[in-house]
Amino acid sequence: MSLDLILRVGTKLILPFILLFALYVQFHGDYGPGGGFQAGVITAGMVVLVGITFGLEAAHRIAPQGLMQFMVPLGVLIYAGTGVAGLILGRNYLDYSVLAHDPAHGHEYGIIFVEAGVLITVAGTMTAIFYAFVERGR
Amino acid sequence: MRYLALGAALYAFWLALSGHYTPYLMTAGAICAVVCVLAAIRMRTADREGFPYELFWRVPTYYPWLAFEVLKSAWAVAKLILHPRLPISPTMTVVRGSQRTTTGLATYANSITLTPGTITVGVNGNDLTVHALVRDGAVDLESGGMDRRVTRFEGGA
Amino acid sequence: MPAPATLLLLAIAIPLAGALGIALAGSRPNLREAVTLLTAALLFAAVLALLPAVGARPEANLYEVAPGLALAFKLEPLGMLFALVASGLWIVNSIYSIGYMRANKEPRQTGFYVCFAIALASTMGIALAKNLFTLFLFYEALTLSTYPLVTHKQNAEAVRAGRIYLGLLLGTSLVLFLPAIIGTYIIAGTLDFTPGGILGGKATPLVIGILLGLFAFGIGKAALMPLHFWLPAAMVAPTPVSALLHAVAVVKAGVFTILKVATMIFGADALASLGNSSWPTIVAGTTVLAASLVALRQDNLKRLLAYSTVSQLSYIVLGVAILAPISMVGAAMHIAAHALGKITLFFAAGSIYTAAHLTEVSELDGIGRRMPWTMGAFAVGALAMIGLPPTAGFLGKWFILTGAMQTANWLAVTVIILSTLLNAGYFLPIVFRAFFREPPSGGAAHQAGEAPWPIVLALTATATGTVLLFFAPGIPYELAQLMIGR
Amino acid sequence: MMFAAAAGAILVSLALAITRAIRGPTVFDRVLAGNTVGTLAIMLLAVVGFLTGRPEFLDLGLTYGLLNLIGTLAVLKFFRHGDLAYDADTERQP
Amino acid sequence: MSTLISLAQHYNYIITIFLMMGGLYIVVARGNMVKKLVGLSIFQTSVYLLYIEPAKIVGGTAPILDPAFSIYSNPLPHVLILTAIVVGVATLALGLALVVRINEAYGTIEESEIIEMDREA
Amino acid sequence: MSAVWPHLPVLQVVVPLLGAVLVGFMRHEKPAFALALLVNWTLPFIAGALLWQVLTSGPISYHLGGWEPPWGIEYRVDALSAFVLALISIIGAVTIPAARQSINFEVEDWRHPWFYCIYLLCLAGLLGITITGDAFNAFVFLEISSLSTYVMIAVGADRRALVASFQYLIMGTIGATMYVIGVGLLYLLTGTLNMADMAGRLGQAWAGQSQTIITALAFITVGISLKLALFPLHGWLPNAYAYAPSWATVFLSATATKVAIYLLIRYYFSIFGVAVDFAALPISEIIVALSLAAMFVASFVAVFETDVKRMLAYSSVAQIGYITLGIGLADQAGLTGGLVHIVNHALMKAALFVAMSAIFLRAGTVTLDGLAGIGRKMPLTLTAFTVAGFGLIGTPGTSGFISKWYLAIGALERGWWPIVFLIVGSSLIALVYVGRVLEVAWLREPSPEIAKASDPPLSILLPLMVLAAATVYLGFDTQWTVGIAADVARDLIGGLK
Amino acid sequence: MTLAVDVASWICILLGSFFIVVGALGLVRLPDVFTRMHGASIIDTAGVGFLVLGMALQAGASLVTFKLVFLLALFFFTGPVVTHALAQACLHENVRPILAEDRRGAREGRDEPERRQP
C-alpha cells in the first residue's frame, strides 16, 4: 500500500505527459531523432507503467490485449502498403512523392503513414510482450 | 475545469518541446493534447491527486527553497563521502507528516528523499520511516522544519 | 543395322533397359529370367555387331558435363575385347545363375538380376569409355551396383564383407584414382585416351612415377597387394556373383583400366622413362608369388580361387610393367583367358556346392566320379590357370614370358616360372583327389548326381571356350595387335 | 572545454557505477547502480549533444529517462511480487 | 573544436571497446541465461556509439577524401542507431521469452545444469 | 507486365514481406499455408526474371524511394546475387509443399499460422540480404532473418530446441553485432554505407588507414563466419538443425548459411578485394586452413553421431568448409567450385533433411538404430536419401563430384596439391558416415516399431524426388551451375586489386 | 554570450561534474545499499541539477533550455519515486540497513487519524 502512495502520485502526474511526449516524438520524427519507433516504445512504456502501478486490469482498460495483437501486423501492413502505393502509382517502392500533387507534400504524407505504421507495430508488439510476460508470471 | 487545465498544460508542453510552429504541427499538437486528456480520464489519473493544479501557483515559493536544501545537504554528504574515515552514522527514524492530502504527504516524502542524506523508506499512514546517512540528518528532520514548509505549500495551516 | 555410334550407346542402354524390364517383371520369375537372358543375348549381339567397326574406332560424344569433363564413348581394340568377354560371359553366367539361384532358393532374386544388369551396363561403360572421366564414372557405378550383390545374403558376415568391399574400392578410387585423374588433367589438359599416351614428355619421371603409383593402387579392382583383400572377403556372395567379380566384370575392369591407362594415358615412352625393372614389376611380381603362396595354404575352395585370381591379375599387370609390346599383347589376351578359365572354376565350385554342399578342398575325394562334367571342366580351368596347353591360359602367359625375355627382365621371368610351379602345386592336387582318391564311405560324394542342367551346361560351355580359345585365338590376338598399333 | 571535462567526469562516474553494478552484492545494489548508470548515460547524451551541437539528443535523453524509470520500477515490482502487474488495489495487508 | 570532437570520439572508442569487452565477457563467463542476455545487450550497446559521428577518420586525424563526400552521403546516423536499438530490443525480448520457456521446461536457467540434464536424457 | 518489370528487385523482397504480414492476420492453419505456398511459388519467377535480365543486360540497380545512391538505399542485382536469389527462391518453392504435413505433425496447432508468418519473414530477410546494395540494410535483413530463424527453431517439439535456439540467438547476435561494428568502422572511414560506393572510397582510404580497414575486415569476417558456421564458429549449428522442426531444418540448412556465405563473398570480392591487395594479407591461408579443419573435424564428429539429423548437421559444417575453401582459394576454378557447391550442397542437404522429416513423420524417430531396415518400409524415401548421400560423398555422376572437381583443380592451380588429397580424403569420411546410415537402413531387419511406416504422402515425396533428381541432374548438366558460377567467379576475380 | 554568463555556466558545470563524481564515489565507498542510495541521490539531484543549469546558461533562453528543464523536472519527480521503491523492495526482501542508531522505537505506536480522501 505504502509503495503505492508515492508511486501512485508520481505516476499519475507524469502519465499524460509521457503520452504527449510520445506523440510529440511521433510528429517530430523528421526533425529530431525519432518518429514511430521511440513513440511506440514510449507509448508502450506508458502502458507498462500503468500496468505495474495500477494493475493489469487498468492496463487492459486503456490497451485491450486483442487490439494489441492485432496492431502488430496492422502497422507493418500500413508501412509496406504505403510503399506499395508508390509502386502502384508508377514510382519506385517507398517513393511517396506521388501521394500528392506536390512531391514534397507527397513525401510528408508518406512519412506520416509510415511513422504511424511503425508506431502501431512497435507499441502493439511491446505491449503484447509485456502482457505475455505478465501472463507467464501468473 | 481540471481537464481544461490539464489540456492547457499539455498543449504548453507540446509547444515548448516542438519549436516548429507550422499550422500542421500546431493543430496536431492540439489534437494530441485532447487525446491525452481523454486518455488521462480513461486512466482515472486526471483527478486532484494526479493533477493538483491548485498547487501550481505555490511552486515558485516552495521548490527554490527545496533546491537550496538539496544543495546544502548535497554538500554535506559530499564531504562525508570524501572524508577518508567515512564518518557516517546511519540512522532510522520516523517522522510524522502533518499534511492532509495524499499529494501533500507524497510531496513531503519526496522532498525528504530528494535531499541527499535522507530517504523515505516507508509510509505508514502519516508516519514516514526515514533512513538518514548521519544522526544529525535524522534529528533536524524530526525538528519538522520541512514538514511545516510542505504543509504550507499544500495550502494548509 | 544401326550405325556404330548408336551401337556404342545401345551397348550401355540395353542392360539398363533390361534392368528396368527385370524390375517390372519381378513378380513373375519365369518372365523375369526370360528378360534377363534376352537382354544378355541382345547385348552380346550389339557388341558383336561392333566388331567389324573396331578398325574405324567409332565415337559417340554424348555431351560435355563441364569443360574437360566429357561424357563420351569410343571403340578401342582392348575395350572391344573386354566388352566381348564380359557380354559373352554374361549369357553363360545368367544361365548358370538361374540354375544356382533357384536350386539354392536364394531370396531377393529380382534385386539380384537388376543389380547384375546395371553392373553389366557399368562394365560396358568402362570398356567403351573415351576418356578417363567417363571411365571413372562407370568404374564407381560398377562398385556401387555390385555392392548389393556382395551383401546379398544380408547377414552379419555379408555386411562386414560389404564394408570392406565398398570401403576399399570406393576409398582407393576416391583417394588415389581421382587425384591421379585430376593431376593428369592439370598436366595434360585433357583426359581423352590417346594411342601413345597423353603424358609423354609433359612431366618429370618423378611426377610420372607418382601418378603411376596413384593409378596402380587407386584402381583397387586390379587387387594389387596390399589392396587385394576385398576380393577374398567378397567370397560370402553367391557363386554367380563371385563369377561376376572374378571373371565377367569387376577385377577385369580393374586390370583393363590399368592396361588402358598404361597404354593410352602414359604411353610406352612415358613408362620407359621410369626405367626397366621398375617398382611396378616388383609389386606385381610380389603379388603373383605371395598370392600363390597364400592360395597354396587354403582349404576353402572359393578362397583358394580368390587368391589364385589375385595372382593371375598380377600376371596382367606384370605384362604391362614389362613394357614390351608383345607382353602387352599377352596381358590383353590373358584378360580373356583368365576370364574363361576362372569362370569355369567358379561354376564348378558352385556346382559342387549346389549338388553336394561341399566347400572345402579336403572333402572333394572322389567327387569326380560323381560329377564328371563338373570336375572335367574344373580340370580344364585349372590348366588354364597354370598356363598349360591346350588352354588359352598358355598363350597369354607365353607372350608375357617372351616379352620379359626380350627385355631381359629376369626378375619377371623368374616370377612367371616360379608362379607356374606354385599354381600347379595347388590346382593339380585337387584334380587328383577328385578323380583318383576313393570317396569317403557314407560321404556326400556317394549320393550320385550332377548339379541342375543349366549349371552343367554353363560350365561345359565355358570350359569348351577355354580350350577353343587356345586353338583359335584369332579375335583376341587381332585385337591385342591392334591395341599396340601393329 | 568544460563539456569535455564534464564528459570526462561522467565517464569516470560511469566506470564507478558499473563497478558497483558488477560487484553487487545484493540485486538491489545492482538495480541502484543500473539506475545511476542510466542517469549518467542521459547526462552523457546531453553533454555530447552539446559538444557536437546536436541538441536533439536531449529528446533522446528524455526518452531514455522515461524508459529508465519504467524499467527500474518494473524490475523492482518484479522482485517484490514476482509478478509485474500485481494489482495494487488487491494489496491491502502490510 | 575539432580537437574536442576528436577527444569526444576517443571517448566513443574507449566506451565502445569497454562495452564490447565487458559485454562479451559477461556472455562468456556467466552461466545464467538472463545474465548472458544482459551481457549481450551491453555488447550491442557498443554499436550505438560507433555510429554517432560519421565520415570522420578513426582516431580523429583530418577528414579523409574530399569533404564533398561526407556532405552528401550521410544517412542520418541517429536513424542507424535507432535501427540498431530496435534490433537490440527485439533480440532481447525474444531472448527473454526463450529464457522464460526454458525455465518452464527445465526448471532452471543455469546453462551448465541444463546441459547436464540433457546429457542424462 | 511492363509495369511490374522494373520493380522486380523490390518485389522479390516485398512479396514475401507482405505475405508474412497477411499471414500474420490469420488465425487458421489452412489459409496461412495456402498463402505461404502462393507467395513461395511466385518468387522463383521473379528471381528467374531477374537472373535472365542480369545475364542478358547486365546488373540492375533499384533505388528505394527513388533516392539516388549513395543518398538512399540501393537494391543491386548482379549475376552473383541473382544466382543466390534464384537458389533461395527455388529451394523455398520446392520444399514448401512438404512443410504442411511435417509442421502439423511436429508443432502445436495454435502456432501453425504463426510459423508460416515467421517463415515468410525469414525468407524476406534472406532475399533482402542478397539483393540489397547497402551495408547497413544488409544488417537489418540479416537480423530479420536471424530473429525469425530463432523462432522457427524454438517451436521444435523437443525442449532442447529452446536451448538450441537460445544458444544460436547468443552466437548469432554476437555475429551480427560484430558485422555491424565492422560496417560502422567502414562508415566512419568512408562516410557511406552503399557497398559499391564504399569499395570505391576504401581504395583511397587504404593509404592512411590500413589498420582500421583491417580491423573492419576482421570484425566483418568473424561476424559473418559466425552466421555461416565457419569452423570453429559452428557451435550453434548442430543442435539448431537437430532440434528444430524437421521442415525448418530443411529450409535453414539449404538457405540460411548460404546467404551468409554470399555476404562474405560480397565483402571479400566486391568491397575489400577491390580496395585491398589480399595477397599482402594472410586471409586466403587462414580461410583455407579453417575450411580444411571443418572438412575433417566436423566430418569425424559426424561419423560418431547416432542422431542422424545431428550427423547431417555436422556434415553441413564440413560441406560449408568445402564452400569456404573455394572462397579461400580465390582462383577461377576454386571460386567456381565454391559457388557451385553452394547450390549443390543446398539441394542435396535439402533432399536429405526432407527425407529425415518424412522418416520422422512416418517412423517417429531419427536415431541411427531407429532407422534399422527403414529402407524396406520407405523404399522411395531411402532411395532419394541414398542418391543425395552419394552426392554428399561426391561420387561421380552427382553434383557433389562437380564441386569437388573444381575445388581440386583450383587447389592445383594455386599449387597446393596436398589439398587435393585432403578434399578427397574428407569425402572418404563422408562415405563412412553416409555408409553407416545406408547400411542400417537397407541391410538390417526392420524393427517392430516401424512396422507401419511407409513412404510419405506425395506432398513430401514429390519435393524429395525433385531434389534427389537435381543432385544427379546437376552432376551431368552443369550449364546452370558451373556455367553461371564460372562467369561470376571471373567477374569477381577480375575486380580484385 | 557575455563572459559573466559563460563563467557562471562553467562554474555550474564544474560543480555538477564534481557532485556526479562524488556521488558515484559514494556509490562505491558506502557500506550498504541504503547508504549507497544517498550517494546515488547526490547524482540525481545536485549533479544533474548543476550540469543542466550550466548547459541551460550556455543555451540561453531557447528550446534547448526548455528541454533541459523538462529533463530536470523528470529527475525531480521520478528520482525519489525510484529510490523509495528501491528501499521498499529492500525491506520487503529483508535486506536490513546497517544502523548506528534506530530512533523508531521511541515514536512508534501512535494511532493515525483517518485521512479524508482527496
Ligand code: NA
Ligand atoms: Na535523499
Ligand code: NA
Ligand atoms: Na548448411
